[in-house]
Amino acid sequence: MIRFENVSKVYTRGARPALEDVSVDVQRGEFVFLVGASGSGKSTFLSLVLREHRPTRGRIYVAGRDVARLSSWRVPKLRRELGVVFQDFRLLQNKTVYENVAFALKVIGKPRSVVRDAVPEILDMVGLSGKEKRMPTELSGGEQQRAAIARAIVNRPQILLADEPTGNLDPTTSLGIMRLLDRINSTGTTVVMATHDDEIVNEMRRRVVELSDGVVVRDEASGVYGERESILPEVGRSTVLDTPARGVRRLSAIRRPGHEPARAFTHGEA
C-alpha cells in the first residue's frame, strides 16, 4: 500500500538529509507505528506519502501510484485516498463538528445526498453523535481529535496517516483514540501513526518502524517502543555537585585566647 524504495530527502542542499536511503513496505490493512526522537524524520516520512514534498532520491508508491513522478494536478486524486490527523486537530473553529466533517466532502464536490448520509454515520462511528452542533471550542481534546478523525475518514480513504494524534491528550483519552484507530484499521484501512507515546506502542504490539537521524534503525512486527534515551547523561560523583553549598552547619569554632568564643554557624546564617 505504501512502499519506500531507497528514499532520501534533503530539504536544503548541503544540509543533513531528513531521510536517508529509507526502504519500507507497508501492506494493505497493516497498522504501523513510526517512532523515533523529534527530528528523526517521522514527519518527513508522512509528508512524502502525502506528496507535500517530492523525494530527493528513490521511489515512493502510495496506493499504486508513483508519487515522486505524479504531476501536480493529479495530487488531489491521490490525497482522496489518504486521511490525515494531527496532534493539534486542525479543526475549523468557525464551523460546527458536523460542518467540519461535511467540509471534507463538500470541497471534493460530493453531492449533498452523500454528505447527508455519510457525516452522521461517521460521527456515530467515532462516538460523537449528539454533538454535531457543538463548536470545536465546546469539545474536550479527545472529542476534538475524534472529530478530526471523522473528517479524515469520512471519504473512506485506503490509508490513514496520524502524526502524533495522542500528543496533546491524557493517557486515558489517548487510549480511547487508539481503540478508535484500531477499529478503523480493522475495517481494512491501513494506518501509519507517528508517535512518541511508548505506553501505547508497548500495549498495542503492532509493527514498529524506528527512525533515527533519517535512517530506519529498526523494523519489527509486534514491536515495542524500545529504549528511551535517558533525559540526563548518567554521571558519577562530580566535584561540582559534591561541593558543599553555603549555609552548611559548622559544628565547632576555633578558640582564640582573649576572644569570646565565636558562635557556631547555624543553618541560614552568614
Next chain:
Amino acid sequence: MRFQFVAGEVAAGLRRNTTMVVAVVLVTFVSLTFVGAAALLQTQIGKLKDDWYDLVQVSVFLCPTGSMMPTCASGEATERQIDAVRDIIDTELADEVEAVYLETKADAYDAFTERYPNGYQGTQLTEDDMQASLRLELADPEQFAVVSDVLTGRDGVELVEDQRAVFEPLFRTLNVATLLAAGLAGVMLLAAVLLITTTIRLSAVSRRKETEIMRLVGASNLFVQLPFLLEGAIAAVTGALLACLGLWLAVRFLVTDWLERSVDWVAYVDSGDVLAVAPFLVLVAVALAAVSSVVTLNRYTRI
C-alpha cells in the same frame, strides 16, 4: 453542491474583506472610467471625420444649382467644366496631386444618409440638395496653398477647401486629451492590479486553515482557488459596471442634453457608443482580476 459551496465561500470572503473589496471596486471604477473616456474621445474623433478625411486633404466643391459664386454664374457645374478642372489637375498640378476622386451627387447622398439616417437637423434632404466634389490626395499635404491658387476661380468650382484647417486643431486637442486619459488609466490600472493582488492575498491568508484542509482532503487546485478568483473578479467587474454607468450618465447629461443643444451641427458620441465600449471595459476588468489572481494564488494556495 459545488456551486452552492463556492458561492458561499465567495460571499464569506467578500464580507470578511469589505474595506479592501470597496477599495478594489473604487480603483477599478476610476481607472476604467479613464479607459472608457479615452475610447469615447477616439470615437468622437471618428464621428467628426467624414469618409474622406483620412484619404484626402483638399475638397474641390463643384457648383451646385443656385450658387451665388461668380464662377457658378452658369448654374450647376457641367461635365465639360468638370473635365476641364480635371485636365488642369492632371497637367498643372501633376506634381502636387497624388490622386483625384470624383464624388457625384449620388455618392454624396449615400454618404449623407449613412451619417445622418434620420435627416439633418430635422430636415430630410434629397439627392438634389447634395453637391458634387473632387477630392484630392496631395503628395505633400503642406502644398494646399498651391492647389488652392490654381483651382480657385475656375469655372464650375465653387470652393476649394483645406479640410484639415478646420478640424486639425480640435483633433489635436482631443488626441492630447485621449493620451492624458490613457496615461492616467494606465497608472490607475497598475494601482488596481496591486490592490487586487493585496486583497486576494489577505483573503488567502485569512482562510489559510480552510485552504490547508482543502488541500489535504484532496480538493482540486481550481476548487481551492476559485473562490479567490471570483472575489477578485466580482470586485473588478463591479468597478467596471460603475465605470460604464458613470460614462453613460456623463454622455447623457453633458453631451446629449447640453453640448448637443448648444452646438448642434456636429455628430456627437451618444449612449449607444457607451454601450459599445462597455463590454470592452468589463473584459479589461476580468483580465485585471485574472492577472492579479494568477500572480497571487500560485504563491499562497499551492497544492
